[in-house]
Amino acid sequence: MKNVILLGAPGAGKGTQAALICEEYGVPHISTGDILRRNIKEGTPLGIKAKEYIDAGALVPDEVVIGLVEDRLSQDDCKNGYVLDGFPRTIPQAEALDKVAKIDMAINIDVPFEMIVSRLGGRRVCKCGATYHVSTLGGETKCKACGDDLFIRDDDKPETVQNRLRVYQEQTQPLIDFYGAQGKVVDIAATGSIDEIFADVKKVLG
Ligand code: AP5
Ligand code: MG
Secondary structure, eight states: OOEEEEEOOTTSSHHHHHHHHHHHHTOOEEEHHHHHHHHHHHTOHHHHHHHHHHHHTOOOOHHHHHHHHHHHHTSGGGTTOEEEESOOOSHHHHHHHHHHOOOOEEEEEEOOHHHHHHHHHTEEEOTTSOEEEHHHHTTOOBOTTTOOBOBOOGGGSHHHHHHHHHHIIIIITHHHHHHHTTTOEEEEEOOSOHHHHHHHHHHHHO
């Protein structure tokens, strides 16, 4: 399996597709958002620092997330490929990554902004990491995987979502050109169902 980055706006479906890829190909799913949220829950010094940025819909400082990812990529389970979800999201992060890793492909999950607002507005998540959308839950409020209560992520409030989208346009979208210049970008039109998108992703991963 390749070393893959998933690019895409907040709510595009990076986490959803990353989970499917990692299950299918048996590689680790490295989500900086998930790592930061775990630290917030555990009340670590990193979590306490990260919380104020995340709650505002801003990015956590580059040096913090770069260190996290460098540590994670040095672990043994990353030797046979991995999926990076939500990292890099600034040019300095991408430059730092290029120094420590060989990225094969950047899959750009491309969704119109209007659709993103409805994907995030209906997102429900579980402590165990599972993610759902109200449109497919049929009123169910418990996690299908572990039975725990589902909840709404703190940064999915409408005003925070607007800020996250602005930050994405200013700081993360330029990465499409950064990896495009390296000939690594594959665009996936991601307006279809989760399964349809995953079928396209599998075609490009081979
Ligand atoms: P992070 O956790 O990475 O959030 P994000 O990039 O905003 O992306 P999301 O997780 O919100 O969306 P997603 O694309 O994973 O979509 P999902 O699959 O859940 O980051 C959070 C924060 O942490 C940042 O704001 C920042 O503060 C900090 N941070 C993280 N990384 C950082 C970094 N590198 N540098 C600095 N700061 C960093 O899907 C969304 C919803 O849509 C779900 O309900 C899902 O069920 C549904 N859905 C998915 N696909 C479909 C489909 N095809 N059709 C219908 N519904 C769908
Ligand atoms: Mg995610």
